[in-house]
Amino acid sequence: MSDDNSPHTLAAADNDTHHDFWADEIADQVEARNPDEPVVVKGGVSPSGVAHLGNVNEIMRGYFVAEALRNRGHEVRQVFTSDDKDPLRKLPRKLANAEGEIVGLGEVDAGALGRNLGKPYMAIPDPFGDSESYAAHFAALLEADAERLGVEIEMHSNTAMYADGTFDPVVSGVLENAETARAVLSAYQDKVDNKYVPFNPVCSACGKLTETVTDIDLENETVEYVCTDMDVGDNTIEGCGHEGTATFREGKLPWRFEWPAQWQVLGVDFEPFGKDHAEGSWPSGVDIAENVLDIEPPVPMVYEWFTLNGEALSSSAGNIVTVTELLELLEPEIIRYFFALHPKKARNLDLSRLDQLVDDFDRFERAYYEGVEDESVTTFAKAAYPYVVENPTDDRPIRLPYTFAAVLGMVDERELRIKLATDEGHIPEDADEATIEAALARVEKARNWAERMDNAYNYRLQTDLPTVEFEPAVEAALDELADVVESGSNGEQIQAAIYDTARAHNIEISDLFEAGYRLFFDETQGPRLGEFLGELEQEFVVSRLRQQR
């Protein structure tokens, strides 16, 4: 922490909040800049393979700040840059098709993709053949994700901004001050020597980006270059040796300069970014903005990366989840809620325990409407809920607890679902059709979760009696269990009775459980049987235990 209160230091973003929602805190910092209208909030994406939930940080973190500013009467543009003039450095292991589903590299023409290494993403054909380029395909995926989450973004292609001359003044400025640019960047990157030129032309012969500029002609806005090899991690992308001339529009600024250049041409007031940038290109970006471009850098905000199932997000290791996939398991407001939580705190999204995330959201919602015991949850909810759920209704929405919804997912009949939910008090007796429909929507999500995780809820109640044959002792035990249920026992009592009955009839406890699973699920295993049976209609359970059709 430093005492420096200038709005563009990272320390300023760490100050103690006096607002209950962090987005209001950032909005204060943006207003302190006296921004021109419309205020510009930016995010960025590298179109390198799959748009996944990690990218949603950029969408939602920016969105909440944009909304906080709109609430204060500002006009706000939420812009997104697609870094589509960057070269494809290595083949991705996974891609996402136009529907946002993840597919392996084997499902596209990987050879064609391999021949395009070193070329700008925008110059590479869409491996799925739908969009005009590889980059356009992935930009469209991100835009679709934003839309699915109810966020309107303005996509800007870097390639287009070079082609139409938007970047011209910045490229000229940087190359005019190449000495200063070199001196500034050399404090951050060892590879910057006295031959370094902050411009990468696209080779007119092979189409790859190259790093070797031999001469600059500021008057004609061109550079001379040699197409040399490019080191990319452990690999080398071979240059073709061509010597040529490129205009300022036929190349790009290196990323360290391109980012601040985007701030300049788009007039960016605020940009959230991950920790990787905080240690790398942010400090050099500030230095370049102030000392090379002579502009004020935007208000920054560093967000922590979240882990997925306890591991770092990784497209190559396959540890990712897409918005499309997650929306099959959760309502969109729950994803929005996840990103409304404080960006400085590292979190884990555990798909096997989505029930906990949903429970947290339900509590957050209850806190907004009624308050909860934990005062910090209530104050946060009062401030943040209207951003998470736009135009909150007057009354708290009826929500089924997620695990209960998963239990309902074991039965197919809608009427039975409604009856079970009403019996348990989760849906009021007098609920209207629309309320019931809204509440039941969660059952489909929880059902998908049970199937995807193959967890304790991944069973289907058999509405017709399966073909079964039991030993006489087992049949007698089932009959006795039927009596227990008929007497009005609750789930816990039924569970206890399964043990007692098995002992009384001198059969293995596991045999009686298996008989129960056969009768109700036509499986040899299942959820906690007694409690599940306690949720079902008594008459149905009794006749099934007696093996009546």
Ligand SMILES: [Zn+2]
């Ligand atoms: Zn070349």
